[in-house]
Amino acid sequence: MYLAPDGEEAEIATAASDFLVGAMPIDRLHVAGSADMSAELRALFGEMGWFALAVPEAMGGSGLSAVEHTLFFREAGRQCGPIDLLAQSLAANVAQDAGLRAALIAGEVAVGLLVADGTQFRLLGSSDAAWGLTVTEGQAALYPLASIAPAALPSLDPANSMRLLGALPEPAHQVTGSHISQLGQLGAAAMLVGMAECALDLIVEYAKVRETFGRKIGSWQAVRHPCADMAVRVEAARSQLWYAAAAMKEGRADAAAHLDAAKHLANQAALANADSNIQLHGGIGVTDEHHAHLLLKHALLLSRLFGGKRSLLTRLLHAELED
Amino acid sequence: MDLHFSEADHLFRARARAWLAANVPNEVRPAHGPESAQFDRDWQRKLFDHGWAGVAWPSEYGGLGLSGLQQVIWYEELARARAPHHINTMYIGLMHAGPTVIARGTEEQKAFHLPRILSGEAIWCQGFSEPNAGSDLASLKARGRIEGDHLVVNGSKMWTTDAQHADYQELLIRTGEDGLRHKGLTWVICDMKSPGIQIKPIRTMLGDEHVNMVFYDDVRIPLSNVVGELDQGWSTAMATLSFERGLGFIGDQLELYERVKRAIDLAGKTRLDDGRLALEDDGIAQRLSSIKADCMAIRAMTLADIAETDRTGMPGPKGSMMKLMVTTTHKALSEVAGEILGWSFLEFGGDRTAHPWTYDYLWSWVFSISGGTSEIQREITADRVLGLPKSR
Numbered sequence A: 001m002y003l004a005p006d007g008e009e010a011e012i013a014t015a016a017s018d019f020l021v022g023a024m025p026i027d028r029l030h031v032a033g034s035a036d037m038s039a040e041l042r043a044l045f046g047e048m049g050w051f052a053l054a055v056p057e058a059m060g061g062s063g064l065s066a067v068e069h070t071l072f073f074r075e076a077g078r079q080c081g082p083i084d085l086l087a088q089s090l091a092a093n094v095a096q097d098a099g100l101r102a103a104l105i106a107g108e109v110a111v112g113l114l115v116a117d118g119t120q121f122r123l124l125g126s127s128d129a130a131w132g133l134t135v136t137e138g139q140a141a142l143y144p145l146a147s148i149a150p151a152a153l154p155s156l157d158p159a160n161s162m163r164l165l166g167a168l169p170e171p172a173h174q175v176t177g178s179h180i181s182q183l184g185q186l187g188a189a190a191m192l193v194g195m196a197e198c199a200l201d202l203i204v205e206y207a208k209v210r211e212t213f214g215r216k217i218g219s220w221q222a223v224r225h226p227c228a229d230m231a232v233r234v235e236a237a238r239s240q241l242w243y244a245a246a247a248m249k250e251g252r253a254d255a256a257a258h259l260d261a262a263k264h265l266a267n268q269a270a271l272a273n274a275d276s277n278i279q280l281h282g283g284i285g286v287t288d289e290h291h292a293h294l295l296l297k298h299a300l301l302l303s304r305l306f307g308g309k310r311s312l313l314t315r316l317l318h319a320e321l322e323d
Numbered sequence B: 001m002d003l004h005f006s007e008a009d010h011l012f013r014a015r016a017r018a019w020l021a022a023n024v025p026n027e028v029r030p031a032h033g034p035e036s037a038q039f040d041r042d043w044q045r046k047l048f049d050h051g052w053a054g055v056a057w058p059s060e061y062g063g064l065g066l067s068g069l070q071q072v073i074w075y076e077e078l079a080r081a082r083a084p085h086h087i088n089t090m091y092i093g094l095m096h097a098g099p100t101v102i103a104r105g106t107e108e109q110k111a112f113h114l115p116r117i118l119s120g121e122a123i124w125c126q127g128f129s130e131p132n133a134g135s136d137l138a139s140l141k142a143r144g145r146i147e148g149d150h151l152v153v154n155g156s157k158m159w160t161t162d163a164q165h166a167d168y169q170e171l172l173i174r175t176g177e178d179g180l181r182h183k184g185l186t187w188v189i190c191d192m193k194s195p196g197i198q199i200k201p202i203r204t205m206l207g208d209e210h211v212n213m214v215f216y217d218d219v220r221i222p223l224s225n226v227v228g229e230l231d232q233g234w235s236t237a238m239a240t241l242s243f244e245r246g247l248g249f250i251g252d253q254l255e256l257y258e259r260v261k262r263a264i265d266l267a268g269k270t271r272l273d274d275g276r277l278a279l280e281d282d283g284i285a286q287r288l289s290s291i292k293a294d295c296m297a298i299r300a301m302t303l304a305d306i307a308e309t310d311r312t313g314m315p316g317p318k319g320s321m322m323k324l325m326v327t328t329t330h331k332a333l334s335e336v337a338g339e340i341l342g343w344s345f346l347e348f349g350g351d352r353t354a355h356p357w358t359y360d361y362l363w364s365w366v367f368s369i370s371g372g373t374s375e376i377q378r379e380i381t382a383d384r385v386l387g388l389p390k391s392r
C-alpha cells in the first residue's frame, strides 16, 4: 500500500512537469489565438512520447499504466493544458490501423474531442483536428473530419476552441468497453487536481508578498482560513485520484466507483479553488493578464467532461467498494 | 502507487472480523452513569483478555504494536461490526495518557499505569483546558506549588470529559512563574480520589452531562507523579501530539464510511412527507452520494498518510487537514439525515440509542470544537502546511 508517486513514477512526473513548463506554460494563454496547439508543438509532445504513455507496447505505445497517465495529466492541468492532449492519447488507444496509430502517437495528425449536445456535437480542440473522438461509458469512436466544416463558436475557456457539428459521418474506428472512458475520466480528473493545486500555489505565493494595512495578507485570518480550506480540497481530491489510478491499474472491481468519486472531488476542488483564488487576489484577480480566470474557465469546461456532477453522483450512490 | 495489503494484513483482517462477529456485545451501551463506564471497562477487559487491547501501543508495553495499516484494518472492522464506539471512557487512557507515559514516563509509572489502562481497570481523563484557557492553552492558570516531595494544586479545569468516572487525570498545571506561557508548565498524574477535588457536571446541548468543571483545593500530588521534567510539561504534552496528528482520529475517519452507507439505507426505506422515498429525492440522493465521495477521499487520505508514516516513521503535518475534512463531512452527513428523517429527527429528549442521528448531529459541534477548534486547525494548516506568515 502506497498512495503517492514512487520511484520511477516520481521521475515521470518530474519529467512531465519539466517538459510542460517549457513547452506549454500557462503564460501562453495570455497571447491571442493560443487555444489551438500548433502542429510543431503537437509533434514535440509526440516526439517525447507523451501521447503513448497509456498505449500498450503491442500497439506501439510505452505500455505504462493508468498511474503514469494520471501523473502526466496532473502536470498538464497545472499548466491549463488543452483537452487536445487527452483526446490525442485516448485516440491512440482507439485507432485500429497501425499507420494512423503511429501518426497519432507521433502527433502528426490532430484529434479533437466530440461531445454530444442534444442532436448536435461540440468539437473541442485545435482547428486543424483531422479526427474527432467520441467517448461514452461503453464505447469510443474516431470520426474523420476532413469533409466537414464545423461552425466556430466563441469559447469561454481560453485553453480550448469550441466548434459545432450538426451530424457525424460514419465512424472509422470503434472500440467497446469502459477502458477508454475510464482513461478519459482519470485524465480529466488529474488535470482538474493539477488546476486546484495551481490555484492554491498562486494564492499562497501572493499572500506571502502582498501587504495591506502594514501586514502581509497571508497573516489575515480571512485570507489564511480559505487557503487552508483550499489545501484540504486539494489533499482530498489528490488522495482519491491516486486511489482511483491505482485501482484502475490493478483492475480492481471497484475502480469505476473510485474514478467517479475522484472526478467528482476534482470537479469540486478545481472550481472552488479557482473561485477562492480570484477572490483572495483582490482586483488583480479579475484582470485578463492574471492566470486566475484561466483556471476558473478551464475548470468549467473540464468539470463537464467525462462525468458531470449528475451522472457521477447517480452512479456512485449505490456503488459497492472493496476493502 | 499500489493498493496491496500483504498476506499478513489479509489474515489480520479475517481474524479481526471473525473475532468481532463472535464477541461484539448485543446490549446497547447505557447512555449515562456508572453503568456506562462499567460497560466500557467490560468491553476493554474483553479486548484485553483476547489479545486485542492497545492496537497502537508497542508490544513491549503490552500492546499489539500494529503497523499503521493494520490499525486502519482494525478500525474498519470495528465500524463494520458495530462494535462499542472507540470514543468512550477508555479513550484518553488508550489514545493520550498511555502513549504519553510510554514516551516520557518513568519505569515505575509505566509498570503501574500501563497494564491498568490496557485491561480497562483504570479510566483516565484529561485536565488541560480551563475556563479561560482553551485554544490558547499556554495561558492556563491552575497552580502547583512544591511542598517537600509533593505538588499542592489549586485552581480549576473545565470541559474535563468523564471526570466523574475517571480514576486518574493527566493534569497540566503551572509550576513556574506566571506569564511564562509554555515555559513553567508541568504534566502530572492526578489521582481523582485525592482529597480537595470537586467535580461539577456541565450539561451540554446534547442533553447529557459528560463534561465537567473540576476544582482543586490544596490537592496533594506526589512529585513522583510528574511525567517528564518539572516545568517541562509542554514538552511532555507535545510528545503525543505527533501521535494524535497521525493516528488519533483514525477511528472517526474510517467510521464515517459505514455511517454514510447506513444513511443511504435509511433513505431507501424512509418516506418523505410527500410519500416518496427519501432516496427518490434528487437533492437528498445527490448530497448523500457527494458525502460518500468525501468519505472515500477521507479513507484515501488516511491510507496515503499512514503508508507514508509507516515508511518514514514520522507522521506528517496533515492531521489538521484531516480533522477539518472529517468534522465537516460528519456535520454534512448529519444534516442530510435530519432531512431524511423529517419530523422524527426532532423527537429527541437526550436518548442517544433511540435517536442516534439527532445525537450525532448535535455531536457535530463537539467534534469541531473539542481537540482543537476548526479555526485552530485552519491556523495550523496555514502555518505548517502552507507556510503562510503567522497571524499572531
Ligand SMILES: Cc1cc2nc3c(=O)[nH]c(=O)nc-3n(C[C@H](O)[C@H](O)[C@H](O)COP(=O)(O)OP(=O)(O)OC[C@H]3O[C@@H](n4cnc5c(N)ncnc54)[C@H](O)[C@@H]3O)c2cc1C
Residues within 6 Å of the ligand: A221, B125, B126, B127, B128, B129, B131, B132, B133, B134, B135, B136, B158, B159, B160, B161, B162, B211, B366, B369, B370, B371, B372, B373, B374, B375, B376, B379, B392
Ligand atoms: C464537549 C467537549 C469536551 C471537551 N473535553 C475536554 C477534555 O476532556 N479535556 C480538556 O482538557 N479539554 C476538553 N475540551 C476543551 C476543548 O479543547 C476546548 O473547548 C477547545 O480547545 C476550545 O477552547 P475554548 O472552549 O476555550 O474556546 P476559545 O479558545 O475561547 O475559542 C472561542 C472561539 O474563538 C476561536 N479562536 C480562538 N483562538 C483563535 C485564533 N487564534 N484564531 C482564530 N480563531 C480563534 C475558536 O475557534 C472559537 O470559535 C472539551 C470541549 C468540549 C466542547
